[in-house]
Amino acid sequence: MANRERKNELKIYLSDDEQYILEQKVKVSGMRDKSSFLRHQILYGYVYDIDYSELREYNAALAKIGNNLNQIAKRMNATGNVYAADVKEVKELMKQVWDTQKSMLSKQPYMKQ
Structure with a gap:
């Protein structure tokens, strides 16, 4: 032990879950x-501070969009008609979803594997 490099x-103390995760990562x-x-x-690991x-x-x-879609579906089921304005609103809502998702993904850091 006297000639030990380190x-x-x-x-350190770990919870059971942390211990399990460590063991799995080592494997x-x-x-x-x-x-x-x-x-x-x-020496080589990374720590990520993720802003959620x-x-x-x-x-x-998404919750607001889901509510709007439910209202549109309810109106369509009640009347038995599909209105052009409702279809247009659904398309606009879906565009909002995709735009928001693209924006979020473009701001994520690139991680090499």
């Missing part, structure tokens, strides 16, 4: 032990 011990990595895996993560505010806004927009 002399600084690290002791998938193909590394021989947890220490090697953790050293590799310390846009996702919350997106979910709120």
